[in-house]
Amino acid sequence: MLGRTLQEVSAALKQGQITPVELCQKCLSLIKKTKFLNAYITISEEVALKQAEESEKRYKKGHSLGALDGIPVAVKDNFSTSGIETTCASNMLKGYVPPYNATVVQRLLDQGAVLMGKTNLDEFAMGSGSTDGVFGPVKNPWSYSKQYREKRKQKSHGENEDSNWLITGGSSGGSAAAVSAFTCFAALGSDTGGSTRNPAAHCGIVGFKPSYGLVSRHGLIPLVNSMDVPGILTRCVDDAATVLGVLAGHDPKDSTTIQDPGKPFMLSSLTDVSKLCIGIPKEYLVPELSSEVRSFWSKAANLFESEGAKVIEVSLPHTSYSIVCYHVLCTSEVASNMARFDGLEYGHRCDIDVSTEAMYAATRREGFNDVVRGRILAGNFFLLKENYANYFIKAQKVRRLIANDFVNVFNSGVDVLLTPTTLSEAVPYLEFIKEDNRTRSAQDDIFTQAVNMAGLPAVSVPVALSNQGLPVGLQFIGRAFCDQQLLTVAKWFEKQVQFPVIHLQELMDDCSSVFEIEKLASVSLKQ
Ligand code: GLN
Numbered sequence: 001m002l003g004r005t006l007q008e009v010s011a012a013l014k015q016g017q018i019t020p021v022e023l024c025q026k027c028l029s030l031i032k033k034t035k036f037l038n039a040y041i042t043i044s045e046e047v048a049l050k051q052a053e054e055s056e057k058r059y060k061k062g063h064s065l066g067a068l069d070g071i072p073v074a075v076k077d078n079f080s081t082s083g084i085e086t087t088c089a090s091n092m093l094k095g096y097v098p099p100y101n102a103t104v105v106q107r108l109l110d111q112g113a114v115l116m117g118k119t120n121l122d123e124f125a126m127g128s129g130s131t132d133g134v135f136g137p138v139k140n141p142w143s144y145s146k147q148y149r150e151k152r153k154q155k156s157h158g159e160n161e162d163s164n165w166l167i168t169g170g171s172s173g174g175s176a177a178a179v180s181a182f183t184c185f186a187a188l189g190s191d192t193g194g195s196t197r198n199p200a201a202h203c204g205i206v207g208f209k210p211s212y213g214l215v216s217r218h219g220l221i222p223l224v225n226s227m228d229v230p231g232i233l234t235r236c237v238d239d240a241a242t243v244l245g246v247l248a249g250h251d252p253k254d255s256t257t258i259q260d261p262g263k264p265f266m267l268s269s270l271t272d273v274s275k276l277c278i279g280i281p282k283e284y285l286v287p288e289l290s291s292e293v294r295s296f297w298s299k300a301a302n303l304f305e306s307e308g309a310k311v312i313e314v315s316l317p318h319t320s321y322s323i324v325c326y327h328v329l330c331t332s333e334v335a336s337n338m339a340r341f342d343g344l345e346y347g348h349r350c351d352i353d354v355s356t357e358a359m360y361a362a363t364r365r366e367g368f369n370d371v372v373r374g375r376i377l378a379g380n381f382f383l384l385k386e387n388y389a390n391y392f393i394k395a396q397k398v399r400r401l402i403a404n405d406f407v408n409v410f411n412s413g414v415d416v417l418l419t420p421t422t423l424s425e426a427v428p429y430l431e432f433i434k435e436d437n438r439t440r441s442a443q444d445d446i447f448t449q450a451v452n453m454a455g456l457p458a459v460s461v462p463v464a465l466s467n468q469g470l471p472v473g474l475q476f477i478g479r480a481f482c483d484q485q486l487l488t489v490a491k492w493f494e495k496q497v498q499f500p501v502i503h504l505q506e507l508m509d510d511c512s513s514v515f516e517i518e519k520l521a522s523v524s525l526k527q
Contacts (some may be wrong), residue, residue: 001023003501019070028049048072065446067111090368092368093221093347103218119174126223170198171234178197184232193326207231208460211480232247279414335376336383346364410479420447420473455480463499476489
């Protein structure tokens with residue numbers, strides 16, 4: 001049951017094959033059994049069971065609320081949740097219990113979704129590994145998969161298996177791990193520079209970043225207001241579309257949302273791709289790209305071509321400036337956003353009271369980790385009066401050029417761009433932490449952040465397993481507000497590639513009471 005698609009599980013609930021409370025309990029016990037993944041910061045057990053009971057009453061009366069009624073979901077811990085602690089994985093917000101729900105959370109609940117808990121992340125969503133939060137790193141469920149373990153056995157010679165676990169990617173790694181390990185059916189992430197797509201690629205699931213303005217940011221604790229978008233993590237493209245249908249639409253509390261009322265996104269099944277034009281941006285072929293990812297990328301392009309689509313090489317000429325430009329704009333907005341955490345208005349306050357300045361300084365030292373403090377410092381440097389024109393204004397101009405590159409390509413007739421999501425598959429934690437957060441992000445955001453600067457929709461779809469038995473994802477980028485078209489293409493692709501289901505042998509051994517092994521092994525996302 002836990003491996004089913006949203007549509008299937010919803011049908012099972014309607015037919016009474018399982019009740020919302022039973023489903024919730026199954027997920028709860030799996031969450032507890034997989035605690036070592038560190039995917040959840042808060043498990044909202046009581047709330048979830050209550051919501052499931054309410055849902056059960058509705059089903060009994062035959063008045064279910066919609067596609068998500070009774071469905072277990074998880075939410076990244078940078079979305080405000082009424083009555084449930086919201087920490088951003090930071091000492092600054094530990095113990096903070098918001099009095100309201102983020103609009104996206106409210107929309108999920110209005111549809112009857114059951115909130116299992118709040119998921120782990122890099123502090124304030126700054127990072128690409130989910131290794132830099134105050135609650136510790138998230139472990140990639142694929143570290144414990146049969147597919148990866150078997151490949152490792154052949155290679156490792158008595159190495160300590162347990163120290164070799166892999167990162168999930170980030171910063172929405174908790175959400176990605178939660179979905180990948182079947183502890184919920186969908187999760188919210190956030191995506192400012194790639195934080196939904198990157199962990200989705202590493203965890204073998206779908207990670208969708210909607211067009212900027214399609215989904216409300218109200219209640220998402222901001223990182224970079226001009227780029228932040230709530231992201232959707234699911235096990236298949238159809239599920240992402242279902243969740244998008246629930247989330248999308250105007251919100252009076254977020255003036256950057258479009259005026260169109262939200263409507264369900266039903267994806268048609270493309271059978272003919274011959275009218276499609278797929279663009280392959282040549283600047284994305286960087287030397288750091290692993291040969292395996294490169295080969296999957298070109299195989300995917302060939303697949304479209306062999307099915308009749310037009311596949312052309314295109315140029316996004318300002319791509320090489322993108323990472324630096326993102327860095328300047330990101331840190332500048334971070335410096336401004338984080339100013340509110342001063343010990344007076346919001347968050348943690350230290351005990352020092354010799355002077356206001358000393359209180360500010362100590363509060364921020366205790367409250368923020370090195371990564372956040374580093375970004376605040378960099379951002380304030382770029383915003384200094386003498387630097388403002390040379391850095392912040394210039395970066396804004398470059399951002400426009402980068403956005404125009406995409407506009408030009410789409411105006412030339414390209415429907416969707418196809419790129420890698422990440423340079424390689426997930427790496428072991430011990431390797432990942434050899435480099436600092438900034439160096440890591442500069443590499444890991446390479447294919448993802450330009451889309452945020454341009455406000456475009458993009459989705460990472462798992463394509464195949466690498467030689468090591470680990471997932472590789474590819475990214476599709478669409479025209480602004482053509483999210484439905486983008487997902488339709490992604491769905492076609494997903495169907496062609498038949499990405500394998502994760503075999504969580506270790507977890508299953510441990511959770512035999514929860515997992516009916518044969519069932520899980522036979523689960524296919526494409527049923
Ligand atoms: N790696 C990016 C950063 O650290 C991702 C940010 C995000 O999307 N939340 O800025």
